[in-house]
Amino acid sequence: MHSPKYLTSVDKIEGLSEERIREMRRVTEVYPFRANDYYLGLIDWKDPHDPIKRIIVPDLEELDEWGDLDASQEHKYAVAPGTEHKYTDTALLLVSKVCGSFCRFCFRKRLFSTDNKEIVNDVRPGIEYIRKHTEITNVLLTGGDSLILSTEKLGDIVRQLREIDHVGIIRFGSKMVAFNPYRIINDPDLPEMISKYSTPQKRIYIMAHFNHPRELTDQAVKGLNILRDAGAVICNQTPMISGVNDSVEVMSDLFKKLSFIGIPPYYVFQCRPTKGNHTYAVPAERGYEIFKKSIDSVSGLAKRARFVMSHATGKIEYVGLDENKIYMKYHRAADPRRYDLFMAFDRNPDAYWLEDYVDPDTLV
Numbered sequence: 001m002h003s004p005k006y007l008t009s010v011d012k013i014e015g016l017s018e019e020r021i022r023e024m025r026r027v028t029e030v031y032p033f034r035a036n037d038y039y040l041g042l043i044d045w046k047d048p049h050d051p052i053k054r055i056i057v058p059d060l061e062e063l064d065e066w067g068d069l070d071a072s073q074e075h076k077y078a079v080a081p082g083t084e085h086k087y088t089d090t091a092l093l094l095v096s097k098v099c100g101s102f103c104r105f106c107f108r109k110r111l112f113s114t115d116n117k118e119i120v121n122d123v124r125p126g127i128e129y130i131r132k133h134t135e136i137t138n139v140l141l142t143g144g145d146s147l148i149l150s151t152e153k154l155g156d157i158v159r160q161l162r163e164i165d166h167v168g169i170i171r172f173g174s175k176m177v178a179f180n181p182y183r184i185i186n187d188p189d190l191p192e193m194i195s196k197y198s199t200p201q202k203r204i205y206i207m208a209h210f211n212h213p214r215e216l217t218d219q220a221v222k223g224l225n226i227l228r229d230a231g232a233v234i235c236n237q238t239p240m241i242s243g244v245n246d247s248v249e250v251m252s253d254l255f256k257k258l259s260f261i262g263i264p265p266y267y268v269f270q271c272r273p274t275k276g277n278h279t280y281a282v283p284a285e286r287g288y289e290i291f292k293k294s295i296d297s298v299s300g301l302a303k304r305a306r307f308v309m310s311h312a313t314g315k316i317e318y319v320g321l322d323e324n325k326i327y328m329k330y331h332r333a334a335d336p337r338r339y340d341l342f343m344a345f346d347r348n349p350d351a352y353w354l355e356d357y358v359d360p361d362t363l364v
Contacts, residue, residue, distance in 0.1 A: 010058060015045045027058035031276055032112050035101040039179050042214060051212045051250070054280075057102055058297055061279035069110040071272040071353075073312035077334070083126030087314075089137045094201050095157060096144030100179030102144050103211075105280035106271040107310075111144060115251065124348035127160050134166045140207070147183055147190075155193040158204070162225035168202050172232075175209035180354050181223035191230035198231035206234045208263065211244055213253045221261055228262070235266035239280075240307075242271075246282045251294035255302040265305035270318075272310060273353050282310070284351050285326055288318045296356045306331060311354050314338060321347070326357075 007013065010024040010033050018166070035056050042052045077086040084092040094312035097111045106112075130136050139161055146154060161167050169353075176183045184190060198204035206227055210216060228234055236258050238245065245251050255265050268291055280292070291307040306348040308315045318326065328343045345357035 002038075002182055003186065004036035004182060006034065006036045007040070008032070008034050013040065013057070023060045023226055024058040027060060027062050031058070031062055031104070032102060032108055032324075033058055034099065036180055038182065038219075038364070039101055042217070049243060051244045052214060054241070055103055055211060058104060059279055061103060062276040064276075064278045066278035067273040067275045069275045071107060071274045072310050074108075076312065080125040080129040082123060083129055085129070085133070087332050088135050088336065090140065091126070091130050091133070091136045091138070092140045092142060093123055093157070094143050095123060095141050095146055095154075096148050098143070098148050099145040100148060101184065103175070105239060105271060105274075105277050107239075107274045108143075109274065109276065123157055123160075127157075127164075130161070130167065131164050131184040137166060138169040138171065139167055140171040140173055145174050145176055145179075146172040147174040147176035151187055151189040151193055155189075155197075156298070158193065158197045162197050162202070170197070170202075170276045171205040171207050173207045173209075174199065177206075177208050177220050177223045177227070178210050181217070181219040184223035184226050185219065191226050194227065194230040194232050198233075204232045207266070208231045208234055208236045209238060209243060210236050210249065210254065210258065210263075213237045213257045216257050216261070224261065224263065234263050236263050237265075237267040239269040239271045240282050240287045241280045242282050243280070246287070246290055248290055248297065250291045252288060252297045255294060255298045255305065259299065259302035265302060266314075268305050268307045270307070270309040270352070281352050283349055284318065284353070284356075285321060285347060285349055288321055288326070291318070292321075309354060316343075316354060323347075328354075 009029055012023055039056060044050045074084055077084040079085045082094045091196055094111070102112065109352055130139060141157065161170055194204055208224070224234060242245055245254060258265050269283050270287055271277055273281065288307055295303050295305065307318045308331055313335065315331045316328050317331040319329055320327035324347060326347050327342045330338045330341055333339050348357055
């Protein structure tokens with residue numbers, strides 16, 4: 001039974017020059033490193049532009065001054081310790097400050113700092129909040145990664161949520177199937193727990209995070225099938241990341257391979273302007289053009305993804321582009337009145353976020 005070994009020091013990565021390791025040490029003093037030998041084994045170290053390396057190996061350009069640690073102002077929606085309530089029907093529980101590995105472009109890297117207080121070990125206040133708010137029908141368990149928790153601890157949280165009648169959907173936000181599929185393969189208690197609480201009337205959803213088709217290994221597909229056979233519904237979401245999937249060839253291949261194994265593409269996110277992320281971000285209009293051409297090249301079953309910006313005010317969907325204008329609408333809105341907004345802005349090829357367009361103040 002294979003059990004990947006975890007690394008938290010870049011000194012332990014094989015195949016890198018001492019100069020490169022020294023550079024990475026500078027980065028990890030600010031943004032920590034975590035990986036395992038399974039995921040590092042997917043890297044082609046002879047390829048200087050390897051996309052898996054880009055996802056997981058620190059880059060000196062992360063130290064560029066750009067962005068904000070809480071780019072989507074999630075703190076504004078905190079309603080209880082470790083609990084956010086941004087959209088009327090959805091609550092978010094931050095159940096872990098650790099992931100299977102740390103994506104270099106993570107938008108919640110603030111949670112991994114030692115003094116962060118947003119994540120709590122005791123989720124009871126958040127569950128009590130959810131119990132009192134009957135409008136909440138969806139609960140997302142995230143962090144960090146929900147599947148980094150032991151099945152016993154995760155199952156206890158799920159059990160408490162299943163005792164709340166108005167909670168119909170429980171979602172696990174997780175990249176663990178990509179980072180370490182053996183977490184699923186080696187733990188028979190996990191599918192047993194999912195089977196118990198993912199009922200015909202109230203399903204558990206796994207929000208997987210495959211960023212590149214090379215992550216869809218035989219082991220990962222086996223892990224996905226175990227989860228699905230246990231009764232979970234699985235969708236995939238990914239940010240568009242420079243040097244990883246910012247090409248029509250790669251993104252359309254990802255959509256196709258996901259659809260072939262029965263995983264609907266869900267969201268493609270505009271990379272948030274989080275501190276350290278400038279090197280990974282793709283200008284929004286270029287990103288939309290890549291997304292649109294990718295969608296155009298795949299079958300109907302692979303076309304279900306939406307290209308969105310997770311803005312402080314809601315998920316804003318990019319819906320069109322012409323020579324002069326870019327068009328957006330609210331796909332999800334913190335203020336339900338914004339659902340009526342259809343937005344047209346003069347094009348700006350250097351824009352990464354809503355605030356980069358002229359006069360967005362009237363909308364935010």
